[in-house]
Structures are given as structure tokens and as C-alpha cells.
Amino acid sequence: MKRGSLNKYYLRKISLKAEEIFFRATMLFSSCIIIFILLLIIYSILQKGLPSLSIDMLTQTPKGGFYFGKEGGILNAIIGSIYLSLGATSLAFIIGLPVALFMNIWLSHKKKLVNSFRFILDLLWGIPSIVYGAFGFTVMIYFGIKASLIGGIVVVSLFILPIMIRAIDEGLKSSSVGLIEASYSLGSTKTETAFKVMMKQCLPCIITAVLLSFGRSIGDAASVLFTTGFTDHIPTSLTQPTATLPLSIFFQLSSPIPEVKSRAYAAALVLTVIILIISLSSRLFTIKYKKNRINF
Amino acid sequence: METLSVSKKVIPITNYQIPKKIQIENLNLKIGKKHILKDISVSVPKNKITVILGPSGCGKTTLLKSMNRLTDMYPDMEVTGKICIDDEDILHSGTDVTNIRKRMGLLSQRPYPLPMSIYKNIAYGLKISGRRKKRFLEKRIRHYLIQASLWDEVKDRLREPASSLSIGQQQRLCLARGLAVDPDIILADEPTSALDPISSQEIEKKFLELKNGYTIVMVTHVLRQAARIADYVIFMYLGEVIEQGPAYEFFNNPKTEITRAYLRGSIN
Numbered sequence A: 001m002k003r004g005s006l007n008k009y010y011l012r013k014i015s016l017k018a019e020e021i022f023f024r025a026t027m028l029f030s031s032c033i034i035i036f037i038l039l040l041i042i043y044s045i046l047q048k049g050l051p052s053l054s055i056d057m058l059t060q061t062p063k064g065g066f067y068f069g070k071e072g073g074i075l076n077a078i079i080g081s082i083y084l085s086l087g088a089t090s091l092a093f094i095i096g097l098p099v100a101l102f103m104n105i106w107l108s109h110k111k112k113l114v115n116s117f118r119f120i121l122d123l124l125w126g127i128p129s130i131v132y133g134a135f136g137f138t139v140m141i142y143f144g145i146k147a148s149l150i151g152g153i154v155v156v157s158l159f160i161l162p163i164m165i166r167a168i169d170e171g172l173k174s175s176s177v178g179l180i181e182a183s184y185s186l187g188s189t190k191t192e193t194a195f196k197v198m199m200k201q202c203l204p205c206i207i208t209a210v211l212l213s214f215g216r217s218i219g220d221a222a223s224v225l226f227t228t229g230f231t232d233h234i235p236t237s238l239t240q241p242t243a244t245l246p247l248s249i250f251f252q253l254s255s256p257i258p259e260v261k262s263r264a265y266a267a268a269l270v271l272t273v274i275i276l277i278i279s280l281s282s283r284l285f286t287i288k289y290k291k292n293r294i295n296f
Numbered sequence B: 001m002e003t004l005s006v007s008k009k010v011i012p013i014t015n016y017q018i019p020k021k022i023q024i025e026n027l028n029l030k031i032g033k034k035h036i037l038k039d040i041s042v043s044v045p046k047n048k049i050t051v052i053l054g055p056s057g058c059g060k061t062t063l064l065k066s067m068n069r070l071t072d073m074y075p076d077m078e079v080t081g082k083i084c085i086d087d088e089d090i091l092h093s094g095t096d097v098t099n100i101r102k103r104m105g106l107l108s109q110r111p112y113p114l115p116m117s118i119y120k121n122i123a124y125g126l127k128i129s130g131r132r133k134k135r136f137l138e139k140r141i142r143h144y145l146i147q148a149s150l151w152d153e154v155k156d157r158l159r160e161p162a163s164s165l166s167i168g169q170q171q172r173l174c175l176a177r178g179l180a181v182d183p184d185i186i187l188a189d190e191p192t193s194a195l196d197p198i199s200s201q202e203i204e205k206k207f208l209e210l211k212n213g214y215t216i217v218m219v220t221h222v223l224r225q226a227a228r229i230a231d232y233v234i235f236m237y238l239g240e241v242i243e244q245g246p247a248y249e250f251f252n253n254p255k256t257e258i259t260r261a262y263l264r265g266s267i268n
């Protein structure tokens, strides 16, 4: 009897050990795959793009015959992408922040309503960006608006709005009602609670939300394809069509000429570096602004 | 049977007639069908420490929150009755709720400092009341930090985030912050339950000092603490007030069987 239970004990111990080894191995394996793929992508972009990366590439707009291998650069697309993403992110932020605060402070007692709204936003998050592009395009045709920077900004901001709201919302949701009560009990109004207390508490989250949205908007090609158009010039007004990096990559990559193809990789390298800078600065900002946050 | 050492404060009979700060009459609070506070009628004497006792879930926090109108946060709470502070019914008054709340400082079970520096935590209350002059702010902040006996510990680090303080210091910061809105009532919901014994004692000591200028209402689970500092006790059970009266009488001469059982520690 005793021996049997002892055996069982050891069996259990061994199986637990095996389980742990198994899961640890799986995790290690998956992590390695991800890191490997990431390195592979960066390597291939670097290898194919670095040779064509030049000062001209970064400081010139496309000259005649650029897409056939002649001179010029992608400055139009770099500037265009930055204009577009800055515009779209600001617009989405101006709309998204009050919505997220409203959901969590004014509607804090209507859990069901807020949760169904969250569900809808999550659905919107999942919709492919080409659908936003097509939708925006239809609307623009209806109103007779041509492909332009402002059209792109509006469509892209619609596309990143769910991301923006939900990312800020997650931060607000996880802060305790105790903090809201503390603020109320000092005699603050809801608006003061929202903008002076909760916004400060969620500053790291808000920065992450902004940079996440910026990253999404600068990297997306499908939503700008019909709405922003493409041009060789740097736009000087909101109503002009605007080039973007993803589309620039797309057009150059579809060319049969090897020089142009390798320029596409150089453009991809530029885009990757921009996104990398954004991610890193998001980390830094988050660390910097975390210090005031009250941990629950 | 556990004997509680109540300091033999001789409560003069006139204590029954001391001025009332808060007077609650027939307060009922329901959430849907759940009747949480049942016909509460209590009075809180001015410039005394009133302790609310009772087993978990009996509605102590809810009673405290309704005094502060924090119950407004839950529109499905149906509150009826009267809560008079200085003879003004705050449940149905035309006064802005923010002004009502400014008359009370609230300490919660665990401290919730605001997500900003120590300095700004206290400046916050002053600023939303419209006081913005830097000289004035600095003077007041020093005053309230001294009052909460936190000044010596933080005077060199006022610009550091409040989250860098220890829990006990945070609770004293919350006290200072509450005092800064210039209330005359302090509501405290188990203010020492997250604190170590030393920090708890400091808060108790602070309360004993502050009661000359403030009316203090405190919820606690610790009978010994109640015995140490209470002047007046309100005992609740399942949403009802079972007994209220001067602390000395409550502890030494409980009137109901439920109270006796609670004091023996056989309810909880």
C-alpha cells in the first residue's frame, strides 16, 4: 500500500517535471522561430536595400524615368508618409482620447453598454485596411473628392481610431475606481477627474496608443491606395494627391528592372527604420512617464 | 471572554447633548431588490471621533460613501431619507455635489495618491478651488504636510512622484491632501487596514490630535483600535444600526445580544 502511493508520488513528480520541460521547450522553440524570422527579414532588406541607399535617394524626388532606373529619390514618399501619419494620428487622437475617457468615467456604471462598444471596436480593429480604403473611396467618389492628402488622412484616421480608443481604454480600464473616488472626494468634477487625474495615470498607455497608431498608419498601403493617390511631388496643400512609402515600395517592387527593384528594398529599409525609431521612442517615453503612475 | 481595555474616560452626561455635525434620518439604500441600508437614523457628534463597527458586508462603507455622495457614481442605487450636515440636507440640496464633497476629506482602505508629485497631490485640491498663487500654495502645502506629520520625511523630495512613498506615507499624504480642501469632516474607511502597526498608530495619534478641529467618522474592523480612539460608536449589522452611543457605554454596557456576541468575537 505504502509502496504504491510512494510510486504514485514519484510518477506524479516525474510527469510534472516532463510537463514543465515540454512547455519550456515549446516556448523556447517558438521564440527562436520568431527571432529567426525577424532577423531574416531585416537581413534581406539590408542586403538588398543597402547598396541602393544613397543620399540622393533620401533627398531627391523622383526625376523623369525614375521608375525605369534613372535618377531621383523617394523624398516625396518619405515626406508624404510622415504628413499622412501625423495628420491621421492627430485626428484619431483628438477624437479617440475623449471617447476613451467618456467610456470609462461618464459611462463607468453602464458596464454592459461599454463592453458592447468595446466589442464593436475590436471588430473594427479586425477589419482589413483595404475595406476602409474601398469605403473611403466610395464616399469620396460620391462627394466628388479626388484622391488627396486630406482624403487619406480621414480614411487612415478612421482605420486607426479603433486601435487608438481601445489602447487608451485598456489603460483606463485597468486603473481602479478607487482613484476616481479619491478624485471625486476632493471635490473634482468629472471633467477634472478625466483630464487631470485619469489622463495622467494613463499617460504611458496614451503614448503607447499614439505610437502604435502612428506605426499602423505609416505602414499601411491598402487604405491609401485609392484615397491618397500617388505623385512624384511633395504635396503643398491638403487637397493634393500624396505619395506614401508603402505604395512607393509596391510600385518599385513590381518593376522588372533590377535597379528599381533594389530601390524598393532601400525604401523598405527607410520605412523599417522609421518604425523602429517609433517603437524605441515609445519604450523610452513609457519608461519616463511611468514614474507618476500609481500601481494597484 | 476578551476584555477590552477602554480608557476610563468619564463621559459627562452632557455628552448626550453635544452639538451634532451629521444627522442621518431614515436613510434607505437599495440596489435593485437588494436592500443595503435599512432605515438608518444616526447622529454624529461634532469634534469627536465616531467609529462605525460591524461585521463584513453590513454596509459600513456604503453608509460612509452616501455621506460623501459618492453613491452618485452608481445611478442604480436608490437613496432615500435625509443626511443633514449642519442642518443642510445634502441628499436633496441644490448645492453642487463638488462643494458638498469639499466639506469632507475621505481616506480609503488603501491609499490612492494622485498620479503626480507629492507637491502636486496637495496642490491639486487647492488649485481646483481656485488658489493658484505659488507663494500661497507652498505655505499651505507645508502646513498640511506638517499637520499630517509627513513634512520631515518628504520636505526634500516634494517633486518626486507620490508613488515612490511607502504605503504608510501615502496614507498620510492622502490625509494631508484631504485636509487641503479645508473640510470640517474626515471620513475614513478602514484607513489603517493596509498599514503596518507603526503607521497605524501614527494615523490613530493624528486622529486624536485632529478631532479638536474636525469631526471624524471612521470605519474599522479592529475592536482594540475602536476602543482606543472612539468617543462614540455606531454598531451596524446586516444593513441596520443596532446600537449607537458613547464608546464607554458601548464597550462596557452593550444593550443587545448581537452587540455582546460581536464584542465577544463570535460574529464575523
Ligand SMILES: Nc1ncnc2c1ncn2[C@@H]1O[C@H](COP(=O)(O)OP(=O)(O)OP(=O)(O)O)[C@@H](O)[C@H]1O
Binding pocket: B031, B036, B054, B055, B056, B057, B058, B059, B060, B061, B062, B063, B074
Ligand atoms: N456597487 C454595488 N453594487 C451592488 N452591491 C453592492 C455595491 N456596493 C456594495 N454592495 C453590497 O452592499 C453590501 C454592503 O457593502 P459594504 O461595502 O458597505 O460593506 P462593509 O460593511 O463596508 O463591508 P467590509 O467590512 O467588508 O468592508 C454588501 O452586501 C455588498 O455586496
Ligand SMILES: [Mg+2]
Binding pocket: B060, B061, B062, B189
Ligand atoms: Mg468596507
